[in-house]
Amino acid sequence: MTLHPQATLRAQQMLPRNHRADKWADVPDAQWYDWKWQLKNRINTVEELEEVLTLTESERAGASAQGIFRLDITPYFASLMDRDDPTCPVRRQVIPTHHELESFTSMMEDSLAEDKHSPVPGLVHRYPDRVLMLVTTQCASYCRYCTRSRIVGDPTETFNPAEYRAQLDYLRKSPQVRDVLLSGGDPLTLAPKVLAGLLSELRAIEHIEIIRIGTRVPVFMPMRVTQELCDVLSAHHPLWMNIHVNHPKEITPEVADACDRLTRAGVPLGNQSVLLRGVNDHPVIMQKLLRELVKIRVRPYYIYQCDLVHGAGHLRTTVAKGLEIMESLRGHTSGYSVPTYVVDAPGGGGKIPVAPNYVLAQSADKLILRNFEGYIAAYSEPTDYTGPDMPVPAEWERSEPGQSGIWGLMQGERISIQPEGFNATHQRPGAVQHRLNSREDKWAAYGVGAGENVTDTAPDGMVEEPQVVIGD
Structure with a gap:
């Protein structure tokens, strides 16, 4: 497929096409541009690395250590590394150093709990x-x-x-x-x-x-x-x-x-x-x-x-x-x-x-914003907005029980999301029932005295769902 002319022009401003380390200078193009050849000829030993790079002691120690994460680099990508500069940004991404053997605070094997x-x-x-x-x-x-x-x-x-x-x-x-x-x-x-x-x-x-x-x-x-x-x-x-x-x-x-x-x-x-x-x-x-x-x-x-x-x-x-x-x-x-x-x-x-904070303050009718230069402006909110009033087809709504999160709180699905053990932590020894808790005939309609999981209808018609406990 022919490359778009503008893409070709832009490519000429990058590293030269067909750039190779000396180790592969004589490899025929038919092999170099064969992805299976690239996989078969990856470098993965200290001896092979030293044919391409002048290794530091830290790199040599990392690459020769037992039990390190696998080392494999395609000839193409290895050719982008600077032979004599250990601070080369390409080199730092794929060459192990002795620092890989060091522990650090909060280090994990499966940090994302996949x-x-x-x-x-x-x-x-x-x-x-x-x-x-x-x-x-x-x-x-x-x-x-x-x-x-x-x-x-x-x-x-x-x-x-x-x-x-x-x-x-x-x-x-x-x-x-x-x-x-x-x-x-x-x-x-x-x-x-x-x-x-x-x-x-x-x-x-x-x-x-x-x-x-x-x-x-x-x-x-x-x-x-x-x-x-x-x-x-x-x-x-x-x-x-x-x-x-x-x-x-x-x-x-x-x-x-x-x-x-x-x-x-x-x-x-x-x-x-x-x-x-x-x-x-x-x-x-x-x-x-x-x-x-x-x-x-x-x-x-x-x-x-x-x-x-x-x-x-x-x-x-x-x-x-x-x-x-x-x-x-x-x-x-x-x-x-x-x-x-x-x-x-x-x-x-x-x-x-995670982002810089561009909202400096907020009230019922105004938002105070700042831009990238530090310019600060007041933005007026509409005072008559009450929310969307158009129907939404039921089949468009997709939900997973327990995963609506903060949005679910805003929609009135529940009144809180609690850390695991929250209620037990705040149940103080020797606590006694307040006298009002026994007057369910008077307070039940308001959700008072009904216990932890309130299901009674409040005056505005909203049904309060049981709280979600994080960790359950």
Whole structure:
């Protein structure tokens, strides 16, 4: 497929096409651009690394340590690393150092509690209407901050047909699920027939509306994005894809080509970055990255705070640094270039957006706002607004019991969301019943004295549901 002329022009401003480390200078193009050759020739030992890089003592210690997370780097991606500069942002993402052996505060193996939210192996059902479907434990290369390093990387342990069947059976029986995200590992490392088969099975489930793929293959190994792959993907629309680029240096002519092929196949592209110390934790670097992504038609989607995962402590930044970077984006670049900064909450709380505060004060009829320059304005609210008055088709409403959260409180579904053990904690020893509690004939209509779970109708007609206890 011919690259769009404007995309070609932009690609010329990036790293040179066909850029290679000396180790692979004489490899024929037919092999270099064969994604299977790239997989077969990944470097994964200290000796192979030293053919490409001048290793530091820290890198040599990390790469030779026993029990570290898997080391594999495609020749293509290894060629982007600076041979003599250990601060190279590409190098820092994939080369282990001795710091991976160090513990840090709150370090966890499964920091997102994915295993606790798995009804069947490889399926994570945390949010009401969508699931994460892990389909492989293999990646083209391995990021040193991988949140799933506990399960990813062992070529002898991956998902089998029986586990795929269990995942699909669960989805068929879960009509509330409308969105499935394929991840792993990296789904684009699967054999083409296996990937096509999974997509076909998912597309045959009537209530699944959207299929998404999370992948770093177009960045680690852009030659994998063949016309054959694009044809498979386009046959299963609506299908979306998020790639993973952390630094402008990773956006090469080959990556631009791969993204061009995907968008021409009708696949909308987003990008997920992880905020990493010494890689992209500078406002100017992040601005450059996001602008370059938009130029190749990739919409910045998320910036993740680095997870509390084993081995990644030396790559973490403070959330304050992330907020500083977000402050440098909103208003300083186009909205298309501004992603959402999220902390994936430890323990399985899911993604929580974190942003600078633009609302300074609020009253019944006014909102005080500030912009990126510090300009402060008063915005008048309508005083006659009482809420929406249009009917909503019942079939549009989708809910999962117990997961309506804060929105549910605002809708009057219940009066509180309580931590586990809240009532027991506040039940003081020796407490006696107030005299009014016995006068249920007088106070019951107001929900007073009816006990913990009030179900009587209050004067305004609202029925108060039992409280939700977090942890139940």
